[in-house]
Amino acid sequence: MLAFLSLPLIFLWFGEAFSSLSPFILHERRSHIPSGWFLERKHPASAVLPLRFGLKQSNIHNLEDYLYDISDPSSPNFGRHWTPGEVVKTFAPSAESVTVVQEWLIDNGISKERMRVSPSKGWIEVDTTVEEADQLILADYHVYTHESGQEHIACEEYHLPEHIAPHVELVTPSVHFDAVIRPRPMTRDTALMKSDITFVNSTYPGVGHCDTQISLDCLRALYKFNYSPIASGSNSFGIVEYTPQTFNQSDMDLFFTNYSIPELVGRPPFQISIDGGYQQTFNQSFDYVGESQLDLQYGMGLVTSKLNVTLYQVGDAVNPNTSFNNFLDALDGSYCTYEGGDDPALDAIYPDTQPGGYDGSPACGTAKPAAVISTSYGYNEADLTPFYATRQCNEYAKLGLMGVTILYSSGDSGVAGNGQVCLNDDGSQSTTGTRFNPSFPGSCPYVTSIGATQIVAGNSVNDPEVAAARVTASGVFYSGGGFSNVFGLPDYQRGSVASYLKNFKTDNFTSAAYNSSGNSRAFPDIAANGAAYVVAAAGEFILEWGTSASSPTMGSMLAMINDARIAVGKGTIGFINPTIYSALFQTAFNDITSGNNPGCGTEGFTCSAGWDPLTGLGTPNFERLKELWLALP
Structure with a gap:
């Protein structure tokens, strides 16, 4: 505030x-x-x-009440989403x-x-x-x-x-x-980097090796996710990528051929270019194709060829500041100018006069939002001012009012931030900091933050998963999670957070290491497997790890729940957090009770019964989720 x-x-x-x-x-x-x-x-x-x-x-102080009124399953207005015109007029x-x-x-x-x-x-x-x-x-x-x-x-x-x-x-x-020095304005949440690639000589489409190689079959078995779309003409699922990250059709074809989905061979996603976004060809190495290939191969593969996934390709290849705000501008014309418009210190400003830059008008209300949108990129919350983060967070609430489900991966650095940096006492960031460094937008209470799990070595898809963790010579990967330093505790989360903090015991850090007030937004909300995904990239099969894998996997399941609801004449599920935290839906998640998320010189938080700041409420049981959502108005 x-x-x-x-x-x-x-x-x-x-x-x-x-x-x-x-x-x-x-x-x-x-x-x-x-x-x-x-x-x-x-x-x-x-x-x-x-x-x-x-x-x-106007009425911004009522935004949360408006959103809960249509998102709380106990509300008589549940599912009565607003039109874009109503949103603009109200605010x-x-x-x-x-x-x-x-x-x-x-x-x-x-x-x-x-x-x-x-x-x-x-x-x-x-x-x-x-x-x-x-x-x-x-x-x-x-x-x-x-x-x-x-x-x-x-x-x-x-x-x-x-x-x-x-x-x-x-x-x-x-x-x-908010000037950002990284090659991209946000870090993609894929823990595997080029020096850490594992090449796979043989792949297993079945479920016999899911502890070492995750495939489409493994995910379907893990989460009871066997569904064929029947209302695709009225449904949509979007995945966001930021140029120069790009997909390569030959890699896509290699993946879908190997996993016996011939209908997707030669078929690209439906691409919407935002601010000059395009499929660059100047660099097809893993660093430039790994994220897009992971997101699209699993997002498209899980929803099958019957639903054409929308790829929002954002930004030209030369502007380092293409941001989430540039994407949101394209979805909502009123956001382009909301509360001051884009910040030239962080957001890319178009036309881009650099050589090779996009010199057209900035995208403003030019792209229709998909019903479910998954993004596998993120900032550290401390990279941004509270004003900037709040402004953007409010836009996610407005999209929720319009019936859009927004998913963000929770990060891959445990309780630390991107680059393993932590907070110092003065709020600055460094690798020697001792305070936990939450991610954004996962800390926004109006998005659904997705953590990561994995199958224990030697176990099968029928055994309980644990919080994802991997330590290699080139880096570490732990499911991101924690407590916001900017956003207050949302009502839908009060019981879960209070229960965790009451029962959480640790000897490896003090309450000064994080926002332990019990009054701040906690994340993630839910989780899905994020370990050892087989991906075709740069002409090879490799294994990728990260919450970056978890988000599109979860998004594909929610898109299919929308399909089932649309098929019986009901609306999209929209902002799901008040629903998934309700008592009725607790039977729809597999509770994860083992693992921790180290960082900032500590062992981080530990998994527990119920919600925890590593895996949220747990992993999905698709059949149960579908059944429960079909029973709602």
């Missing part, structure tokens, strides 16, 4: 015309410069800033907010001709000089340089007049230090 902090009154006079001043108050402040960045120099006063004022959304900022902010800008010398108000009235943008911005919001803009050489423009804090602050959610660019 946005905190408005009291400061001594600061009066700045901008000329005699401005006669109704109110005191300035602190709106946002950054506590530290992120690791690896250094203050380089003051930004030139004449430089231009694309200043954006994100206006407060549009008030006309008063637009007028008040515009008048303030005019009083401070910004002519109305310089302002741009979005069609949804969600934000006001004006190109200012740094000098104007410094005076307008009492900021002090500097250039920061990363140890890699990348530069970033930001300020340490900014202020707004007291009468303006209630109308503005956030201002960008400002303290939101």
Whole structure:
């Protein structure tokens, strides 16, 4: 939540015309410069800033209530999903907010001709000089340089007049230090890297070797998942990939030939290009094809050829900042401008004028959301400001209102963050940190976070699974999970989290290592196998591990539950968390009671009876889930 902090009154006079001043108050402040960045120099006063004022959304405080009203199986409105028009109308900022902010800008010398108000009235943008911005919001803009050489423009804090602050959610660019240095803006949740590839000389389509090689047959046997779609014309399942990650059709054909699904040989997914997304051919090595091949081979294979999977291919190959927000822009036209629009410090801004970049208009409401959408990428929650994360999390809630199920993998670093970094006491991240580092968007209470399990060596598909774990010379993989430092505990999770914290015992870390308040969002919600998937990539069969495998596997099952409901005239399941945490659905999951998720110098959390922060409620029993969901309205 946005905190408005009291400061001594600061009066700045901008000329005699401005006669109704109110005191300035602190709106946002950054506590530290992120690791690896250094203050380089003051930004030139004449430089231009694309200043954006994100206006407060109407009814945003009721968002959770609206979502629960249609998602709680005990509600009389269960399943009565909203139309996109209803969502836009309900959350549009008030006309008063637009007028008040515009008048303030005019009083401070910004002519109305310089302002741009979005069609949804969600934000006001004006190109200012740094000098104007410094005076307008009492900021002090500097250039920061990363140890890699990348530069970033930001300020340490900014202020707004007291009468303006209630109308503005956030201002960008400002303290939101969201520049990301990784080759991709998020890390894909696949623990296996190139140096860790296991080549498979022979593959087993049956269930006799599922402890060492997971196949489509293994997953169907593990989760009683034998279903053939019958309502595909009205159903949809989407998988999201970020260029330059790409699939190769010859690898797809190799996989489906080996697993005897001739109907899928030569058949690509239905691709929707977002912001120049395409199937690149300049690099077909594992690092560039491993994620897409895993997601699509299992997503498509499990739903069979009767449902054409939608591939959302996002971003050109040269822009390093293509983000979840760019994808969400394409799904929801109102989100493109919601609360200030995209953050140029993190989100890719189009047209992209770099050589080889996508120079078209940014995707905005151009892609229809699938009923179930799986994404196998993620940030560390601490990579983002709470404002930015909350803004995006609210959009997942709006998609839930429209009947969309959003799945994200929970991460592969146990209680640590991507790259095995942990939190320091000041909130910065390092490999020597001692506090647990939750992932995002898995920590958002409006998505379903998917953890990973595995079959114990020597066991069969009929034996209980355990939390996924793998340690090799090149790295480790443990199912990600823990407690958010940003989001509060959702009502649907209260009983499960309270029970776990009451019974959880550990000697290897203290309560100071994580948010042990009992009042924060916990993740993951559920789990599926994520160990030793046989994947055709770069012309070879290899084994891949990760929650990246678990998410599309779970997504395929939920897509088939939608199919069964649609076939009898019912709607999609939408936001599933209030349903799966209800007492009725506890019989639909295989409880995982063995394993832990080390990180940050500790053994992490341990599995227990009921929900735990490694495998959530457990793995699915598809037949039981289908039966229960078919019984709901």
